[in-house]
Amino acid sequence: MSEFPSLVESGSFQHLLDELRDRSGDLNAPESWPAEQLHQMSEAGVLGWLVPTEFGGSDISDVELTAGYEHLATACLASTFVLTQRNAAIQRIARSGNEALKSDILPALVTDSIFATVGISHLTTSRQHWTKPAVAVERVDAGYIFHGEVPWVTGADKADLIVCGGTLHDGTQVLVALETNTEGVHIEPAVPLMALNSSRTASVRLDNVFVSLEFLLFGPTEQVIKHSGGGAGSYTTSALAVGLAARAIRVLREETKHRPELLDILHRFANEHAAISTDLARATAHLQDVTTPALTTEALRQRSNSLALRSSQACLAASKGAGFVASHPAARLVSEAMFFLVWSCPQPVVLGNLRELACSASGEHEIPF
Numbered sequence: 001m002s003e004f005p006s007l008v009e010s011g012s013f014q015h016l017l018d019e020l021r022d023r024s025g026d027l028n029a030p031e032s033w034p035a036e037q038l039h040q041m042s043e044a045g046v047l048g049w050l051v052p053t054e055f056g057g058s059d060i061s062d063v064e065l066t067a068g069y070e071h072l073a074t075a076c077l078a079s080t081f082v083l084t085q086r087n088a089a090i091q092r093i094a095r096s097g098n099e100a101l102k103s104d105i106l107p108a109l110v111t112d113s114i115f116a117t118v119g120i121s122h123l124t125t126s127r128q129h130w131t132k133p134a135v136a137v138e139r140v141d142a143g144y145i146f147h148g149e150v151p152w153v154t155g156a157d158k159a160d161l162i163v164c165g166g167t168l169h170d171g172t173q174v175l176v177a178l179e180t181n182t183e184g185v186h187i188e189p190a191v192p193l194m195a196l197n198s199s200r201t202a203s204v205r206l207d208n209v210f211v212s213l214e215f216l217l218f219g220p221t222e223q224v225i226k227h228s229g230g231g232a233g234s235y236t237t238s239a240l241a242v243g244l245a246a247r248a249i250r251v252l253r254e255e256t257k258h259r260p261e262l263l264d265i266l267h268r269f270a271n272e273h274a275a276i277s278t279d280l281a282r283a284t285a286h287l288q289d290v291t292t293p294a295l296t297t298e299a300l301r302q303r304s305n306s307l308a309l310r311s312s313q314a315c316l317a318a319s320k321g322a323g324f325v326a327s328h329p330a331a332r333l334v335s336e337a338m339f340f341l342v343w344s345c346p347q348p349v350v351l352g353n354l355r356e357l358a359c360s361a362s363g364e365h366e367i368p369f
């Protein structure tokens with residue numbers, strides 16, 4: 001996959017991938033949650049990837065992280081997606097200046113002893129057209145009062161801690177580490193999704209929740225998510241899409257064993273996958289000019305989305321009616337690929353996806369990258 005493979009070639013990581021692949025079907029069961037998968041990741045040292053070394057983690061490079069996510073997503077997208085939300089919480093805690101909180105929480109996040117997640121999309125890609133903030137915050141003595149609804153929280157009912165934010169009356173925002181057992185925090189039931197139900201994604205209602213200054217991570221400031229690092233449409237999201245495409249290509253390769261007429265299709269997807277995977281690795285290693293149109297963060301996300309969608313649908317078309325049976329790998333690939341159309345997509349990526357969908361087969365309109 002990547003030209004920077006050190007971590008992913010280790011024996012323990014390869015063993016983890018085998019385990020995740022073997023168990024990925026278990027996560028289709030109703031009410032499932034990847035507890036066992038997270039435990040295996042914990043045993044393989046993966047949960048500590050983003051925890052700084054001073055707190056017991058391994059603090060791997062962006063290049064290794066991207067390659068790691070690609071391989072994990074190929075093996076099991078559901079548990080890898082849950083890992084990314086956990087890591088998004090870790091990254092923000094680790095980057096904050098709240099040293100006491102970091103020493104308190106980060107060592108526990110190296111293993112699966114606690115689960116943390118994020119509820120930040122209402123500050124980036126969700127409900128941006130609303131006139132009132134989804135979560136309103138008021139400054140009081142010794143802390144803040146949070147009121148409103150955090151619309152999307154993966155693993156909400158499994159979380160000990162949610163990194164979430166809200167907006168004050170002057171438009172500035174704060175980001176806090178919210179303990180889920182705080183008075184006034186109500187976790188709604190997980191919503192039935194078209195795929196990835198085991199992510200147990202739900203909304204969280206905050207009824208005048210008091211959060212003491214001890215739990216403040218960033219702010220108050222404008223656009224707090226920019227200050228906390230990361231954001232929508234990051235390399236992480238592209239890595240998962242590319243990882244899913246690699247699984248689609250594997251399934252296609254199996255089909256070609258008996259059907260040589262599919263070889264040309266397979267090679268086209270395999271070449272495109274190799275090119276995007278390399279561009280992504282080089283982008284995270286800062287080895288290329290990211291102002292080149294096809295290599296910007298947004299273009300990489302669009303290219304990855306496009307590949308995930310087309311390769312999974314090609315898998316279904318090649319698998320014919322058999323692939324339409326819910327238990328067939330092609331059926332799962334197609335529904336999982338749809339996730340990338342909606343997950344953490346900044347507006348330019350949404351528009352790029354829509355423009356591509358509006359392209360006609362006659363070539364009347366150009367594909368937008």
Ligand SMILES: Cc1cc2nc3c(=O)[nH]c(=O)nc-3n(C[C@H](O)[C@H](O)[C@H](O)COP(=O)(O)OP(=O)(O)OC[C@H]3O[C@@H](n4cnc5c(N)ncnc54)[C@H](O)[C@@H]3O)c2cc1C
Nearest residue numbers: 085118119120121125126127129152153154201342343344
């Ligand atoms: C399975 C899943 C898991 C997720 N997990 C997390 C998580 O753990 N943490 C997290 O922070 N986020 C998470 N997200 C959120 C995700 O990253 C995006 O923010 C989310 O998908 C954006 O969709 P939305 O429906 O909230 O967008 P919105 O923009 O709020 O759109 C909702 C609806 O509003 C209408 N609308 C949209 N734009 C306009 C407009 N300009 N004018 C008028 N009407 C409009 C449309 O009818 C649209 O259907 C998750 C999402 C999914 C699907």
